[in-house]
Amino acid sequence: MDFTTPEEHLALREAVRNICSEFGQDYYVERAEKREPTEEVWEALGTYGFIGINIPEEYGGGGAGMEELALVCEESAAAGTPLLLTLVSSAISGEVLSAYGTEEQKQRWLPPMAAGTDKVVFAITEPDAGSNSHKISTTARRDGDDWVLTGTKHFISGTDVAGALLVVTRTGVDEATGKAQLSLFLVDTDAVGLEKTPLPISIGLPEWQYILHFDNVRVPASALVGSEGDGLKQVFHGLNPERITGAAICVGIGRFALDKASRYGNERNVWGQPIGAHQGVAHPLAAAKVEIELAALMTQKAASLHSAGQPAGEASNMAKYAAAEAALHAIDATIQMHGGNGLATEFGLMPYWGLARLLRIAPINREMILNYVAQHSLGLPRSY
Structure with a gap:
């Protein structure tokens, strides 16, 4: 088992981060406050081939796998511009149409999806x-x-x-x-x-x-x-990617939050030293960092299994569970350390809390994941 990051993945992370950093937190928070879509980020990533990185090359995509799409989701979120619709258009619809669509359907929908000029939700x-x-x-x-x-x-x-x-x-x-x-x-x-x-x-x-x-x-x-009549099989071919990309966005949100928290913890000084020196502030952030790193590893495992055509249900569910919990802990600890500023629009943290909280519920809630693990991983009687 090799935990070194391939050079192409490092380059992909850097490229996505550079694109999304041109927009960043201020852009995202403004759009979130106005309930306006972040189409410019989507189109920019599409222009460089990242929105459809998992779509086959013959239909305009990158021909890569779920690992690469998860990296796009993670890095865009870590740059302050999480893209919720990657879960449904790039992940579910992209994977299902690539695997089960007719040639006519693929020709009609996959190229614009890959280019970032259209979506299938x-x-x-x-x-x-x-x-x-x-x-x-x-x-x-x-x-x-x-x-x-x-x-x-x-x-x-x-x-x-x-x-x-x-x-x-x-x-x-x-x-x-x-x-x-x-x-x-x-x-x-x-x-x-x-x-x-x-x-x-x-x-x-x-x-x-x-x-x-x-x-x-x-x-x-x-x-x-x-x-x-084969829809259930097709649905599950798309639901694992949805959970993997949802987990990746949560990992990115956690990284984004902890970066904000670390900077604030070093800059804010009210008792003669930076507030990050106090264990009551530092320990929740450190615990969240551990949780985010663990969630990132499970997300990587799930993505790798899916790309290899191996059973990925257990890992995908666990990744989704772990990442949503970790993201919420990270953004909540970040809000808490900011005090009243954590709720201020100027500091722009609440939209990220809202998205992390949503991803704890959807695309599958934590309770159903625990049901799955209890039944399929532990062999306990079905409870529902």
Whole structure:
């Protein structure tokens, strides 16, 4: 096992950091406060081939793997410009379409996704299904040569800046198990019958969440991704990358927070010495540093397993759990050491706390990860 960092990864980190540092914290906080998308960062990374670094070269991507995409996510966040939509467009949709899309679908969507000029976001969550994908009620039924979609999705990120949705639907029931048969469809965000309603949330983020109503949305047969009824397998091919990139963003947020904290701890002096000299300030930051480093290692392991085509579910879940916890500890300790300044817009810490807190819940909450580990890693009886 070699823990040395390849030269190409060091160069990738430096390149992403240089691009994102041109925008930085002030840019991100302003966009978060105004609820405006950070499209300039996305497009800049796309111009240099980093947004689609995991997309095959023949479709305009970098031809690299999940390790490289995770590095892009981590470094952009560490530079103060975390990009939430990398989880859904670059990771889920990029991986699913690369693996299961038809040639026509790949030619249409992968090149603009790789270039950073368009996005395909993911629509699975429903108000009555939550983490139970077998309860999905959004249906797709055949009507001649077309499919007709009906149902509702909640908390769908980035619908306002995406050209298409990758929609998870129910297309039947497995007679042997009674569980839903799922199928995936590409649906244009301007499709007739699709109603998009912003879902306000209290934390300030650049990315909007949406409620989507599919009122007999008609799509051609060519919109089906992969095989009918194989959607669950396709979904899980995308969910591990989502968890890996979510973990990477959390690692980046933790690094960003600890960098701010270290500088403040050396500069702020109220008792005759820098406040970072006090153990009550230093120890929470040191503990958070340990947690971030551990989370980064698990994220690297999960990304490596996925890229190698090995089972990555356990490592991806553990990485997501560890990184979200570590990021929250890091940003919370940073806010605490700033005192009242930690809540001041001028210091710009709260949007990062909000994103870290969101990533503790989504794309899968910590409790469901613990259920997974208890059942699959420890062999304990299923609890749900």
